[in-house]
Every structure is written in structure tokens, then in C-alpha cells.
Amino acid sequence: MDELTLAPENRIAEGDRETRNEIDRLIDGRRPGYSLPSPFYTSPDFFARDLEAIFASTWIFAASVAEVPEAGDFVTVDIGTYSVIIIRDDDGAIRAHHNVCRHRGTRLLNDLTGSVGNIVCGYHQWTYTPGGELISAGVQAPGFDMACFSLRPVEVRVIGGLIFICLSPTPPEDIDEVAAVIEPYIAGHDIAGAKVAAQSDLIEDSNWKLVMENNRECYHCEAGHPELTCTFFPTYGYAPEEIPKRLQPAYQRYLDAEEQLHENCERNGLPYALVEELSGRPTGFRIERAALDGKGESYTMDGSAASAKLLGDLDTFVLGRASLHVQPNTWFHAMGDHVVTFSLLPLAADKTLVRTTWLVAPDAEEGVDYDLENLTTVWIKTNEQDAHFCELAQSGVSSPAYEPGPYAPTESQVDDFVTWYIERLKAHRDATDSRGE
Ligand code: FES
Ligand SMILES: [Fe+2]
Known part of the structure; x- marks a missing residue:
């Protein structure tokens, strides 16, 4: 990553x-x-x-675990010009990603809360798992490696059911x-x-x-x-x-x-x-x-x-x-x-x-x-x-x-x-x- x-x-x-x-x-x-x-x-x-x-x-306190009870449940949090997706992945873990498509940067999820199977960009339909892996990007040039275009991760720490995130990679x-x-x-x-x-x-x-x-x-x-x-x-x-x-x-x-x-x-x-x-x-x-x-x-x-x-x-x-x-x-x-x-x-x-x-x-x-x-x-x-x-x-x-x-x-x-x-x-x-x- x-x-x-x-x-x-x-x-x-x-x-x-x-x-x-x-x-x-x-x-x-x-x-x-x-x-x-x-x-x-x-x-x-x-x-x-x-x-x-x-x-x-x-x-930063983002949400509580109770707000994302099932796989695919998410909340979005805007902090100034940042936007972050807090989502429960298919293994039940709480993940956080920058709410920015790796194609041309479009905001991915606009609702404050919701539930998705995968995260699909509304612009050209690049598709990410709740864990952030890119799994579909339409037709791309030869050599395009989907593994290089996962959603940018945000650090997560759950304390007693409270989800804290840190935008810095060195929290x-x-x-x-x-x-x-x-x-x-x-x-x-x-x-x-x-x-x-x-x-x-x-x-x-x-x-x-x-x-x-x-x-x-x-x-x-x-x-x-x-x-x-x-x-x-x-x-x-x-x-x-x-x-x-x-x-x-x-x-x-x-x-x-x-x-x-x-x-x-x-x-x-x-x-x-x-x-x-x-x-x-x-x-x-x-x-x-x-x-x-x-x-x-x-x-x-x-x-x-x-x-x-x-x-x-x-x-x-x-x-x-x-x-x-x-x-x-x-x-x-x-x-x-x-x-x-x-x-x-x-x-x-x-x-x-x-x-x-x-x-x-x-x-x-x-x-x-x-x-x-x-x-x-x-x-x-x-x-x-x-x-x-x-x-x-x-x-x-x-x-x-x-x-x-x-x-x-x-x-x-x-x-x-x-x-x-x-x-x-x-x-x-x-x-x-x-x-x-
Ligand atoms: S900007 Fe997201 S798929 Fe093009
Ligand atoms: Fe007060």
C-alpha cells in the first residue's frame, strides 16, 4: 500500500x-x-x-462502531477540504479511506451514512471493495496495474467502540x-x-x-x-x-x-x-x-x-x-x-x-x-x-x-x-x- x-x-x-x-x-x-x-x-x-x-x-474522533454495524456500512466525515470514508469491510474490520477516486479524483461517496456492496465512482465507475482495493477500472492501457490504485488509506484506531482516525501516515x-x-x-x-x-x-x-x-x-x-x-x-x-x-x-x-x-x-x-x-x-x-x-x-x-x-x-x-x-x-x-x-x-x-x-x-x-x-x-x-x-x-x-x-x-x-x-x-x-x- x-x-x-x-x-x-x-x-x-x-x-x-x-x-x-x-x-x-x-x-x-x-x-x-x-x-x-x-x-x-x-x-x-x-x-x-x-x-x-x-x-x-x-x-480525530470520526464515529462509533455502532454506526457501521454490518459489512459495507459507511459514514463519511468532512474535515476542512478532506473527506474520509469510514467503512466496515467484508471481514468485519473498520477501515478508513480518503474519499477520493484514484482515477481523476472525484469524490466517491456523498451521503453522510449508507451501505454499499462495493464503492463505485459515479464518474467512470472505477470500483473498489470496502477494503479499498480497486477491482474494476474498465478498459485500460496495457500494463495498467490495479494493485497500484487502491484507495488512499487513513489510519484507524478503535478505542472502546469509538473510531478515531488520523490523516497523517505517522500518527x-x-x-x-x-x-x-x-x-x-x-x-x-x-x-x-x-x-x-x-x-x-x-x-x-x-x-x-x-x-x-x-x-x-x-x-x-x-x-x-x-x-x-x-x-x-x-x-x-x-x-x-x-x-x-x-x-x-x-x-x-x-x-x-x-x-x-x-x-x-x-x-x-x-x-x-x-x-x-x-x-x-x-x-x-x-x-x-x-x-x-x-x-x-x-x-x-x-x-x-x-x-x-x-x-x-x-x-x-x-x-x-x-x-x-x-x-x-x-x-x-x-x-x-x-x-x-x-x-x-x-x-x-x-x-x-x-x-x-x-x-x-x-x-x-x-x-x-x-x-x-x-x-x-x-x-x-x-x-x-x-x-x-x-x-x-x-x-x-x-x-x-x-x-x-x-x-x-x-x-x-x-x-x-x-x-x-x-x-x-x-x-x-x-x-x-x-x-x-
Ligand atoms: S474519476 Fe472516478 S472513475 Fe473517473
Ligand atoms: Fe455550553
Whole structure:
């Protein structure tokens, strides 16, 4: 299989040397503890750098195994100008290919999800197996070797039923360490064996980093997310000594709920301790299991389970939320009754797709075991509210009057995310400099 490296002529142009120098100056001038200057969020040149240095170089969450249950089932994922096919091959393995025909480059699959016997190009019908081998190319000149025209592969790593891909042929190796930490937290939920109950795609008119920054703090939750804070403790992110007085009752409920949660976790063999390594490694991540308010079972208006069927081999619904965050593009929550995954995919400097997927037990029946509206309401509303905040932020940082402002202590994860982002930009620059590009 030939290795995919982007030929220099295919790299996204970042403008002239002066533009590149300006980008580098801004990267080197990052002020810790403060939001980033405007061009990081608004400039198409910066966006091109983000695509190469972040999205084409790190592990990206693409989908869950539950989304491609049978051979030939696929999802497509667009990341900036890239498009990737995630497909289950005839041997049952999860594969990923660039969604680009090896004949004259036509995009092969245009639907977000579907099922195929083979992948057939709509232009001149070159035909590939789900594994990516070219098996039909019409009449070709003598000496044409189909084996040389397999689909370009994309690296795949499945962790606890979550499919991560990497567009670089030399993906960050720390994914094995990260997988070893996070797998025990989610294995009991059997994500690979779950069923997709719903999926929503929301395009936000906002830079991908504003979407991620917004997700890394709950400073805005108390005022901004009335449905979410029925169950999500608004004390999230506060050090105990910094919790405002008005949130003290919620914090006391949280401590009581944690006691019950830990007992249930220990009985089910589920780890719950917080592991936070958001910066200082290529695959920055954070995982914990924390209590939910109300009945403590699920993200519903009163906290009771939205689905009557437990996931995997869990013995109780009172398991709070196992919350995972992997940079640059995912966060998700696993509860006793369902899992909700989020994938953030950058489309342009000011456009980001947020794909949300709800997974339930394979034998849970809609209308019998769960009501779709009850299952999805909290995160549909929360996503809409977050999109609104991110779009307002995008408008504000686009003004010449904007200047970076300070993060509050409860926004430490935002600062950590930005630290990681700057680390990755610098690592990418060092690597390209050492290759003499
Ligand atoms: S471009 Fe795909 S078959 Fe011609
Ligand atoms: Fe939010």
C-alpha cells in the first residue's frame, strides 16, 4: 500500500512568506491565561494551518462502531477540504479511506451514512471493495496495474467502540497509552454493540476553537443551559474553595451523589477518578466519571433514565456520566442507559459541524423502551444554546475592537486546550522546518 503524504504542491497554501511569518509571530506571542488574538479565529490562512498542523496530524474522533454495524456500512466525515470514508469491510474490520477516486479524483461517496456492496465512482465507475482495493477500472492501457490504485488509506484506531482516525501516515504514538487509560471507563457500556437512536448535525457559524473552548468550561452553564443544569452540576470546573455561595447547595448534593456513585462504580468494576492530561502530549485528553443531579441516571429533565434498557452488563442506572474529552474534536458522555457522542468537524474558518449521536442498548425499542424526544431534548437544546454563544463569540472576535481577555479560574481547561493547541502548532512547524519545507 503506498504511503499517503501530501505532496508539497497539494498542501494548502497559506499565502506568501509574509503571511506565514505573521502566523508564526502570533503563535510565538501567545499569552497564557488569555484568549487568542482575532486572526486565530477568523483568518483563512490560520484555518489552513490548523487543518495541517492539528486536523491532519492528530487523532480525530470520526464515529462509533455502532454506526457501521454490518459489512459495507459507511459514514463519511468532512474535515476542512478532506473527506474520509469510514467503512466496515467484508471481514468485519473498520477501515478508513480518503474519499477520493484514484482515477481523476472525484469524490466517491456523498451521503453522510449508507451501505454499499462495493464503492463505485459515479464518474467512470472505477470500483473498489470496502477494503479499498480497486477491482474494476474498465478498459485500460496495457500494463495498467490495479494493485497500484487502491484507495488512499487513513489510519484507524478503535478505542472502546469509538473510531478515531488520523490523516497523517505517522500518527501520534501516544494513542496506545491514552487508550489504556480510557478503555476501562467505557468498556462496560458496550458502545460497539449499541444501537444508534438519533443523530443530529448542527453547523455553527463559528471557528472550531471557539466551539471547543466553549465546551471546556461551565462558567456559562448556570445562566445559559436551563435544561442541562437539571442534571449537570453547575459547580463543574470550580475548585471546592472557589465555589460561589449560591452554588453551595448544588455542591452539597453533588458530594452526596458522588458517594452513591462510587459505591455503584466499585460494584460494577468501573473506574471513576479524574485523569486530566490536556496538554503536554500529542493526544490531550480528560476522563472522569461524575455524578448527575436529580435521579442521577441520565441527561433528562429529572435525571431519570431515558431508556428502560441498561447498556452492556451494567447492573444499575445510577452511574452518573463517564465523560471523555479528546483533543481536538470530541467530548462524550456514557450513562447507564445511553451514550451521547459529539464530534466537532471544522468546515471553514468560521464554520464548524457539531455531530451529536445518541446510542442506546441494541434491544431498546423506540416508543416502548425510550421516547426519542425525552432522550434527545437536553442535548438538542444545549447544543442550540452553545451554538448561539459561539456565533456571538465569532462576531465579537471579528471586530477590530476585540482584544484577548483573561480566563477565570474555572476556565482552566480552556487555557489548557489553548496551550495544547499552541504546542501542536509549534511541533508541526518544527517538523516541517526540519524537513526543509
Ligand atoms: S474519476 Fe472516478 S472513475 Fe473517473
Ligand atoms: Fe455550553
